[in-house]
Structure formats: structure tokens, C-alpha cells
Amino acid sequence: MTIKNSNKGRIRRQFIILISFLVLLLIIFYLLFSYGAFESDYEDIEDKEKIDPLAADYETYYLDNSPENKQIKYGFELFTNTAKYLGPSNGKEEMIYSGNNLACNNCHLNAGTKPYSGMLIGVIKRFPQFRGRENKIGTIEDRINGCMERSMNGKELPPNGKEMKAFVAYMNWLSRHAPEDGKVEGMGYARIEIPDRAVDxxxxxxxxxxxxxxxxxxxxxxxxxxxxxxxxxxxxxxxxxxxxxxxxxxxxxxxxxxxxxxxxxxxxxxxxxxxxxxxxxxxxxxxxxxxxxxxxxxxxxxxxxxxxxxxxxxxxxxxxxxxxxxxxxxxxxxxxxxxxxxxxxx
Structure with missing residues (x-):
């Protein structure tokens, strides 16, 4: 057998081995996908039917920069640093909507996620709702502006403006795991037994x-x-x-x-x-x-x-x-x- 024929035989055998390996690899991948070995755990985590709204991850830092997520992240910033963007010292006269330097986060603790502190998880699903203060059915935008005028001692945000849309986007995101009626344990405030006397x-x-x-x-x-x-x-x-x-x-x-x-x-x-x-x-x-x-x-x-x-x-x-x-x-x-x-x- 000549050296030339020997080389050809070796190359042919290597080629057959490579093809066999690729075929085997394709079979393995097919079986793995067929039996769900590559199904992402993320789908289970994000399945709102399976997750406790109070145990969900509400960290906006990990959201990507899609247009929707940028709006959510801006809503979070407005919520936690309200004075920086909307307060009387923000440096933009046209953006002064809050009359004080409080933040929404000062009352709705942990960025609106702490139970029994006016928690916002699920809140958007409870709107529109009747409110006795106005004696009418109001929207979530009405409710936000009520806070702007009272808790923030300021004025209403434009209902269709960028900031209002960001607030609503953030609240929608907080409510993504809440049931359809928006009722979540820890909403509102916990009742106390009111003393039958005047304040001391x-x-x-x-x-x-x-x-x-x-x-x-x-x-x-x-x-x-x-x-x-x-x-x-x-x-x-x-x-x-x-x-x-x-x-x-x-x-x-x-x-x-x-x-x-x-x-x-x-x-x-x-x-x-x-x-x-x-x-x-x-x-x-x-x-x-x-x-x-x-x-x-x-x-x-x-x-x-x-x-x-x-x-x-x-x-x-x-x-x-x-x-x-x-x-x-x-x-x-x-x-x-x-x-x-x-x-x-x-």
C-alpha cells in the first residue's frame, strides 16, 4: 500500500467518525429537547399562577432596557426619589409638581412592596374604584393625583404625561403576580382596636x-x-x-x-x-x-x-x-x- 492510499484511508475514516459524532450529537439534542431538559426555570418563576405576590422579586435593577422596562424603571425612580424629579428644588420649574421634598416611598414603604404600609402590589387591579372623598368612581391616575395634591402638597400631574405613565407602568409591574381582583394579603393598613377615649x-x-x-x-x-x-x-x-x-x-x-x-x-x-x-x-x-x-x-x-x-x-x-x-x-x-x-x- 502506497503512502498516498494510506493517507486517503485515514482521512476517510476520520470523516466517517466526524459524521457519526455529529449525527449522535443531533440525536442527543433531539432527545433532550423532546423531554424538556432545556425548558427554562424562568418560565416557572414568572408564572403568576404559581408565585406568591409577596414573595416575588421586585428589583428593577435587573430589568433590561426595552422601552417598556425603561418606563417601569423611571416609575420606580419617580417613586423613590420624587423630590429629585418633581420637587420644588429639582431645577426645572416646569417639572415642579410636588410642594414638598417627600417621596412616595416615605409612606408606601420598600418602594410600595411592604405589607400594611399602603402596599401597592395589586393596587392597580382594584381600579377604577369608588372613593368617598370625591363621591365618584375614580381611575388610578385620579388616585395618584390625589396623593400629589395632599401627601405631596403639590398639584396634579398631566394624566397622559410621561411621569404619570411611568407611575402607572411601575404599579402595573408591581401587580403582575396579583390575582385578578387585586386583593393581596397586606394591602392597605392593619386594623387596630381603637381606644374608647381621647388621645393622650x-x-x-x-x-x-x-x-x-x-x-x-x-x-x-x-x-x-x-x-x-x-x-x-x-x-x-x-x-x-x-x-x-x-x-x-x-x-x-x-x-x-x-x-x-x-x-x-x-x-x-x-x-x-x-x-x-x-x-x-x-x-x-x-x-x-x-x-x-x-x-x-x-x-x-x-x-x-x-x-x-x-x-x-x-x-x-x-x-x-x-x-x-x-x-x-x-x-x-x-x-x-x-x-x-x-x-x-x-
């Missing part, structure tokens, strides 16, 4: 100094950020906080928030304050001066729908403003039950 302002002050002043300051003015507008811990009264039209100025609402969220680190399952302590703290904080919303008398066209601890008149009952601000609230609730057949819980 002296006890509230002592509790504030002991439990709250280390973060919010003895003067209640919070701790501002060093290099950006906004606060590490927000002010609770004074000119740079929520106005008297905000839901947090109601003693019962504020007490519910405080009970499961304050001091920092407290939660529904691990509260630090009792119902009575939360009640006295809420009353103390909300007796302090703060901005006044324009035309609060136009709230609640049907006065019977007004929460009993709304701190400003008019009311559909004979009780004085001081009692609506500080309680006791049970006599007011009893009045609405007797006169109007309405059961009030807040």
Missing part, C-alpha cells in the same frame, strides 16, 4: 421622644439627604410635609400605619408599639402645624362618607372639630349607626 397628648409626646425622635428629630423635621433633595427620614410636621388633606392626618389611619411600621424595622408580625401607643402617637403628631390644603371643604360631597377622624369640617354630625381630631371616636361612630345606619370603622 402627653403620652404621645413622651412616646415620640422615646421611639421616634432618633430618626425624625425632636422637632419632627426628619433627616435630609446630603446630596439630593429629599429625606433619609421624612419630617412629620412643619412646612415640608403632607398637608391637612392627606389621609395620614386622620388619627385612626395614622395609628394603623404606625402600629405595623414604626419604629423603623417594625412589621405586622413583629410590632413594637401597642394599639394605644400608636393611637396616642398619631394624635400627637397630627396636632402639629402643617400645610393647609386649599378648599378642603369641597372634600366628601356626601358628608356621611367622611371618616370620623377627618380633622377638618364640615361634618354630618354635631360633634366638635376637636373630637374628630382627638376622639373619643366611638360616640361619633355610634351616632352614624343610629342616625344613618352606617357602620364606621375609621
Amino acid at each position: 397628648l402627653e403620652k404621645g409626646e413622651k412616646l415620640f421622644l422615646k421611639k421616634c425622635a432618633s430618626c425624625h428629630g425632636q422637632d419632627g423635621q426628619g433627616i435630609p439627604l446630603k446630596y439630593n433633595p429629599g429625606y433619609l427620614y421624612p419630617p412629620l410636621w412643619g412646612e415640608d410635609t403632607y398637608n391637612n388633606g392627606a389621609g395620614m392626618t386622620r388619627v385612626i389611619t395614622a395609628a394603623e400605619f404606625i402600629k405595623t411600621n414604626m419604629p423603623y424595622g417594625a412589621s405586622f408580625n413583629d410590632p413594637e408599639l401597642t394599639d394605644e401607643e400608636s393611637y396616642d402617637l398619631a394624635g400627637y403628631i397630627n396636632q402639629k402645624e402643617r400645610p393647609v390644603k386649599s378648599n378642603p371643604e369641597f372634600d366628601f360631597p356626601d358628608l356621611k362618607k367622611k371618616p370620623v377622624s377627618t380633622p377638618y369640617p364640615p361634618y354630618a354630625d354635631p360633634f366638635p372639630v376637636s373630637q374628630h381630631q382627638l376622639g373619643p371616636f366611638q360616640p361619633i361612630m355610634d351616632y352614624y349607626q343610629k342616625e344613618y345606619g352606617i357602620t364606621k370603622i375609621k
Whole structure:
């Protein structure tokens, strides 16, 4: 056998081996795909039927830069750094919509994902909804603008503007694992047993100094950020906080928030304050001066729908403003039950 023929035979054998290997590889891949070996775990993770909304990943950092995800990420930025983009010191006069330097995140904790802190997971699926303050069915955009005017002491965002669309996109994303009715454990605030007495302002002050002043300051003015507008811990009264039209100025609402969220680190399952302590703290904080919303008398066209601890008149009952601000609230609730057949819980 010549060297030339030997080389040809070797090349032929190598070629046959290569072809056989490729055929075997194709068979292996076919079998693997047929039996689902390459099915992505990501599909299971993102299957909203299988995931607990409270256990989902709400970290926007890992989203790619598709147009949809950029809008979600901008909504997250607006939510957590509201003053930077919309506050009075943002450097763009045409973009000043907030009248204070708070962030949405100051009330809706953990970027809107903490249970019983006005959590936003599922919230968008509960809209449109009826709201007694306006006495009509409102959209999620209406609700956002209500916060802008009250909690942020500012003015409405354009309903179809870039910022409003980003807020809505972020809320939609937060609600992606929520059931169709949007009802998720931890929504709203946890109920407290309302003491059958007036707020004790002296006890509230002592509790504030002991439990709250280390973060919010003895003067209640919070701790501002060093290099950006906004606060590490927000002010609770004074000119740079929520106005008297905000839901947090109601003693019962504020007490519910405080009970499961304050001091920092407290939660529904691990509260630090009792119902009575939360009640006295809420009353103390909300007796302090703060901005006044324009035309609060136009709230609640049907006065019977007004929460009993709304701190400003008019009311559909004979009780004085001081009692609506500080309680006791049970006599007011009893009045609405007797006169109007309405059961009030807040």
C-alpha cells in the first residue's frame, strides 16, 4: 500500500467518525429537547399562577432596557426619589409638581412592596374604584393625583404625561403576580382596636421622644439627604410635609400605619408599639402645624362618607372639630349607626 492510499484511508475514516459524532450529537439534542431538559426555570418563576405576590422579586435593577422596562424603571425612580424629579428644588420649574421634598416611598414603604404600609402590589387591579372623598368612581391616575395634591402638597400631574405613565407602568409591574381582583394579603393598613377615649397628648409626646425622635428629630423635621433633595427620614410636621388633606392626618389611619411600621424595622408580625401607643402617637403628631390644603371643604360631597377622624369640617354630625381630631371616636361612630345606619370603622 502506497503512502498516498494510506493517507486517503485515514482521512476517510476520520470523516466517517466526524459524521457519526455529529449525527449522535443531533440525536442527543433531539432527545433532550423532546423531554424538556432545556425548558427554562424562568418560565416557572414568572408564572403568576404559581408565585406568591409577596414573595416575588421586585428589583428593577435587573430589568433590561426595552422601552417598556425603561418606563417601569423611571416609575420606580419617580417613586423613590420624587423630590429629585418633581420637587420644588429639582431645577426645572416646569417639572415642579410636588410642594414638598417627600417621596412616595416615605409612606408606601420598600418602594410600595411592604405589607400594611399602603402596599401597592395589586393596587392597580382594584381600579377604577369608588372613593368617598370625591363621591365618584375614580381611575388610578385620579388616585395618584390625589396623593400629589395632599401627601405631596403639590398639584396634579398631566394624566397622559410621561411621569404619570411611568407611575402607572411601575404599579402595573408591581401587580403582575396579583390575582385578578387585586386583593393581596397586606394591602392597605392593619386594623387596630381603637381606644374608647381621647388621645393622650402627653403620652404621645413622651412616646415620640422615646421611639421616634432618633430618626425624625425632636422637632419632627426628619433627616435630609446630603446630596439630593429629599429625606433619609421624612419630617412629620412643619412646612415640608403632607398637608391637612392627606389621609395620614386622620388619627385612626395614622395609628394603623404606625402600629405595623414604626419604629423603623417594625412589621405586622413583629410590632413594637401597642394599639394605644400608636393611637396616642398619631394624635400627637397630627396636632402639629402643617400645610393647609386649599378648599378642603369641597372634600366628601356626601358628608356621611367622611371618616370620623377627618380633622377638618364640615361634618354630618354635631360633634366638635376637636373630637374628630382627638376622639373619643366611638360616640361619633355610634351616632352614624343610629342616625344613618352606617357602620364606621375609621
